[in-house]
Amino acid sequence: MEVDAVVLDVDGVLVDVAESYRRAIVEAVEHVYGDTIERADIQQFKDAGGFNNDWTVTDAAALWVLASRENGTIGGVGAFTDAIAEHGGGLAGAEAVVDASLGPAAVERVRDAWEPERLRDVFQQLYLGTEYYRRFEGGDPDLAAPGFIHDEDRLLAPETGDALTADWPVCVLTGRPSDEADVALDRVGLDIPGERRFTMDDWAAGKPNPRALIALAERTGADSVVFVGDTLDDVATALNAREADPGREYHAVGVLTGGLTGEAGRQKYHTAGADHVLDSVNDLPALLGQ
Numbered sequence: 001m002e003v004d005a006v007v008l009d010v011d012g013v014l015v016d017v018a019e020s021y022r023r024a025i026v027e028a029v030e031h032v033y034g035d036t037i038e039r040a041d042i043q044q045f046k047d048a049g050g051f052n053n054d055w056t057v058t059d060a061a062a063l064w065v066l067a068s069r070e071n072g073t074i075g076g077v078g079a080f081t082d083a084i085a086e087h088g089g090g091l092a093g094a095e096a097v098v099d100a101s102l103g104p105a106a107v108e109r110v111r112d113a114w115e116p117e118r119l120r121d122v123f124q125q126l127y128l129g130t131e132y133y134r135r136f137e138g139g140d141p142d143l144a145a146p147g148f149i150h151d152e153d154r155l156l157a158p159e160t161g162d163a164l165t166a167d168w169p170v171c172v173l174t175g176r177p178s179d180e181a182d183v184a185l186d187r188v189g190l191d192i193p194g195e196r197r198f199t200m201d202d203w204a205a206g207k208p209n210p211r212a213l214i215a216l217a218e219r220t221g222a223d224s225v226v227f228v229g230d231t232l233d234d235v236a237t238a239l240n241a242r243e244a245d246p247g248r249e250y251h252a253v254g255v256l257t258g259g260l261t262g263e264a265g266r267q268k269y270h271t272a273g274a275d276h277v278l279d280s281v282n283d284l285p286a287l288l289g290q
Contacts, residue, residue: 002288003224005222006226006288008173009173009230013156016154020152031122032122036061048089048093049088049208052207060091062116064094066113074098132147132179160281160284169222170196172197173197173207173212174199177199178199198212210245222248223248228278232269234252235252237252257281
């Protein structure tokens with residue numbers, strides 16, 4: 001594969017978030033509502049599409065917990081997330097499923113109990129811990145948490161980072177807030193200029209909207225771009241860019257170090273249209289012929 005620029009997702013590609021973001025989803029819902037989903041259930045939300053932002057996964061998981069307490073046809077997490085996909089994915093899809101599955105009085109009770117702002121705040125306290133919460137959120141936490149962010153093991157080997165940055169302009173496209181992206185990039189030793197980064201703070205649409213990926217191609221002057229991610233939305237981002245910007249080549253590459261793993265994950269990537277599936281980002285230089 002010959003490319004002019006490399007674009008990398010962060011979570012599940014550069015750092016392992018199983019014990020950080022994914023743990024925060026589960027524990028934030030449990031802290032607020034006393035019940036929660038299983039860690040393995042998170043991938044079903046991700047596969048439904050539209051859940052690039054883990055705060056929205058947390059909100060949707062909380063909706064399922066609250067709706068499950070009502071008499072209705074909400075079903076298990078698998079049925080819930082399948083229905084979300086049928087309703088277009090994302091948090092809007094989750095809300096639509098609740099509205100369609102419960103009676104009006106039950107829907108009202110669910111919505112009255114649903115607290116996205118509190119869920120987000122608890123999530124951030126658990127994930128960031130006291131020091132980073134004060135620095136990034138500008139307030140004092142009400143939970144004593146060491147911060148799951150410190151448990152993110154690096155997935156990018158130093159030699160891989162050196163090889164990629166030596167031969168290509170390396171960019172980052174992530175759903176993380178900018179401050180949290182800085183922490184991850186520092187951890188893996190990548191210095192990415194601001195004009196080659198898109199974070200949650202830079203554009204509202206998020207993946208799989210292709211605008212940020214196309215902008216990175218334009219900024220690097222690339223005619224051919226590879227985008228490496230760990231979700232089906234990442235694959236869709238590259239495919240959407242290919243359709244929206246036919247004058248360039250966009251290659252979708254999935255890695256098996258995030259929520260999609262093993263042969264089942266490989267097959268999901270291929271079904272979604274991925275051009276290549278790698279065991280990890282450390283196999284990327286070989287794919288690029290280095």
